[in-house]
Amino acid sequence: MVRPxxxxxxxxxxxxxxIVAGASKVGDxxxxxxxxxxxxLMPFDVAQxxxxxxPLVEIVLGVLLLVGFATRLAAAASAALLVVxxxxxxxxxxxxxxxxxxxxxxxxxxxxxxxxxxxxEIARDVAFLALALFLIVFPRTRFSLDALLTGDSRxx
Amino acid sequence: MSKRVGQKQAARVVRDQISxxxxxxxxxxxxxxxxxxxxxxxxIGWGIYAxxxxxxxxxxxxxxxxxxxxxxxxxxxxxxxxxxFMCPHCKAFDEEANAALKQLVKDKKITxxxxxxxxxxxxxxxxxxxxxSASFACAADGDKAFEYASALFARQPAEGGPGLSDDxxxxxxGTVGLLNPTFARCxxxxxxxxxxxxxxxxxxxxxxxxTPTVYVNGKKTEATSEAIxxxxxxxxx
Numbered sequence: 001m002v003r004p005x006x007x008x009x010x011x012x013x014x015x016x017x018x019i020v021a022g023a024s025k026v027g028d029x030x031x032x033x034x035x036x037x038x039x040x041l042m043p044f045d046v047a048q049x050x051x052x053x054x055p056l057v058e059i060v061l062g063v064l065l066l067v068g069f070a071t072r073l074a075a076a077a078s079a080a081l082l083v084v085x086x087x088x089x090x091x092x093x094x095x096x097x098x099x100x101x102x103x104x105x106x107x108x109x110x111x112x113x114x115x116x117x118x119x120x121e122i123a124r125d126v127a128f129l130a131l132a133l134f135l136i137v138f139p140r141t142r143f144s145l146d147a148l149l150t151g152d153s154r155x156x
Numbered sequence: 157m158s159k160r161v162g163q164k165q166a167a168r169v170v171r172d173q174i175s176x177x178x179x180x181x182x183x184x185x186x187x188x189x190x191x192x193x194x195x196x197x198x199x200i201g202w203g204i205y206a207x208x209x210x211x212x213x214x215x216x217x218x219x220x221x222x223x224x225x226x227x228x229x230x231x232x233x234x235x236x237x238x239x240x241f242m243c244p245h246c247k248a249f250d251e252e253a254n255a256a257l258k259q260l261v262k263d264k265k266i267t268x269x270x271x272x273x274x275x276x277x278x279x280x281x282x283x284x285x286x287x288x289s290a291s292f293a294c295a296a297d298g299d300k301a302f303e304y305a306s307a308l309f310a311r312q313p314a315e316g317g318p319g320l321s322d323d324x325x326x327x328x329x330g331t332v333g334l335l336n337p338t339f340a341r342c343x344x345x346x347x348x349x350x351x352x353x354x355x356x357x358x359x360x361x362x363x364x365x366x367t368p369t370v371y372v373n374g375k376k377t378e379a380t381s382e383a384i385x386x387x388x389x390x391x392x393x
Contacts, residue, residue, distance in 0.1 A: 028278050029205040030356070038365040044357075052205030053198035060197040070190035077194065099365065108275060109366025149186065150179055 007141030010131040011065045014078055017128055018062030024105035026055040035107025038099045039088050065135075068144025075135035082129040086122055093118040209357075213350040216293035218301060223351070224358040225271035226296040229261035233391045235384060236269045238359050238369040239305075241288035242276040242319070247309040249368040249379045254306055256381035265388055270305055273356045275367060276315075284319025287343075289352035291325045294342035295334055303332040 025032040033051030037044050061081075064074040089101050098110050101121045110116060140147065213223070220227035225236065235257070239246035260266040272292045274285035288308055295304035307328050313319040320328070326340045342348070359369075368379040372387035 026201075029201060029208065030353070031275070031278060033205070034275065034356075034360050034365070037360050040363070044361040048205070049202060053201045056197035056201035057194055060193050064190055064193070070186040073187050073190050105278065146186065149182060 003138055004140055004142045007071075007135060007138050008068075008143055010134050011068055011071065011075075011141050011144070014075070014128060014131050014135070015062045015065035018058045018065065018078070021104050022055045022058030022062060025051075025102075026059065028105075029055065031105075031107065032102070035100075035102030038097070038102065038108045039092055040095075040097065041088060041091065068141055068146050071141060071144060071146050072136055072139035075132045075139065079129055079132035079136060082125050082132060086125045086129070089118050089121050089125070092116075093122075209353070211350070213354045214293075214347055216296040216301075216348060216351065217299070218296045220269040220271075222358060224355050225269040226293065226301045227267055227269035228302055229264065229267045231261065231264045231266040233266045233373050233388050234269065234371075235260070235266045235373075235388065236271060236371040237379075238271045238273055238364045238367055240273050240276050240285050240367040241292070241305075241308050241312065242279050242285045242315065243367045244312070244315075245379075246368045247312050250306055250309045253379070253381040253384060256385060258302075260385070260388060265392060268302075270302065271355055271359055271364075272305075272352065273359045273364070273367060274352050275356065279315045280313065280317060280319040282318045282321075284313060286349060286352045287319070287322070287325065289355060290346065290348035291329070291343045293348035293351050294339050295329060295332075297342060298329070298334045298336060298339050300329075300332050300334050304329060304334065307332050 025035075029052045030048075031051075032055055033044075033048035036042075036051040036054070037047035039047075041047075042050070058081075061074055061077055064070060065078070085101075085103070092099055092101075093116070098114075098116055100106050100108060100110055100116070101118075102108065103121065103125075135141070215223040216226060218226050218228065220236075237249075237257075239249065257266070257268055261268050270292070272289035274283070274289050276285045277283040279285070292301055292305060292308070295301045308320075308325075311320060311324070311328055322343050325343050329335075329339050329343075370377045370379045370384060372384055373391035375387065375391075377383050377387045
């Protein structure tokens with residue numbers, strides 16, 4: 001059966017994405033708040049809180065996926081976050097803002113001469129979203145804590 | 157069907173139900189634990205951020221309104237410049253527009269404020285943006301903030317490196333006449349480190365997301381001497 005192995009691959013890729021994304025922002029939570037603020041979607045105070053909470057949540061989400069604990073829930077949370085990110089980037093694009101998405105650190109307004117790359121950023125997030133959706137539908141994967149806990153070796 | 161087979165089947169149905177119930181309960185518990193971990197992570201992040209946030213700060217001399225920058229001049233038109241000492245375009249701006257801004261201040265046309273934000277702390281290994289911003293405030297205490305800003309830009313460090321050391325920051329002050337030991341003490345003791353965070357938060361709160369950003373009379377203006385002069389003209393009519 002190939003599907004549980006595909007699931008393991010999807011889980012590990014998504015885990016890597018979250019851990020790298022979270023780790024790149026966790027060192028400067030104030031900068032993370034400014035990156036959120038640059039989207040101009042919420043008041044600065046709210047953006048600061050969102051920016052401060054996001055990196056550690058991303059890391060924990062990555063760890064959950066890495067060990068395969070509560071896989072379906074972690075995948076659903078991933079999908080929800082990714083939908084929000086895609087919506088945010090799209091809205092920045094539509095409003096003609098010139099910002100860095102701040103997905104993996106950085107963020108804020110681009111310097112003169114730099115142009116935003118909203119298209120590739122959205123495409124990348126949609127690809128991650130596809131992995132998350134796969135895991136929501138098929139949460140049983142190899143090498144997961146879930147399988148260990150349920151003692152479930154059934155092929156399905 | 158014999159009685160015994162029927163009993164066996166019934167027993168299996170019960171076993172299946174029990175194991176299904178067990179699995180369901182395990183799913184509920186793993187979900188609860190996972191959600192708790194995610195919520196806890198968010199709260200910890202918030203807590204760390206809240207504890208880092210600039211609560212109180214020292215206000216330097218010549219501070220602009222709200223202590224969000226350092227100002228000079230007595231003209232009617234306010235010109236606010238948001239810059240980061242690590243940002244190459246800010247260096248270019250200061251070099252290009254400095255003379256024109258000085259003239260406008262001298263002619264009593266504008267009140268000029270520099271807001272040294274620390275957006276680019278991650279571009280150096282020593283939070284150079286914050287340290288340079290704080291040292292700018294130290295220079296303001298010595299009445300040489302704007303001269304010091306230009307001197308700092310002239311020595312702008314490369315991105316990714318350690319930036320200028322405290323000794324270097326003090327030595328740059330010496331080149332513009334900041335020879336008083338209080339200036340060196342101010343830098344070494346981090347007197348204005350939390351002020352730099354205050355300036356940065358205030359800038360973000362105003363909607364500044366990049367540097368350099370210039371406002372003339374409260375209106376966002378292109379960061380060139382020509383655009384600023386025109387905007388000042390328009391505002392003073």
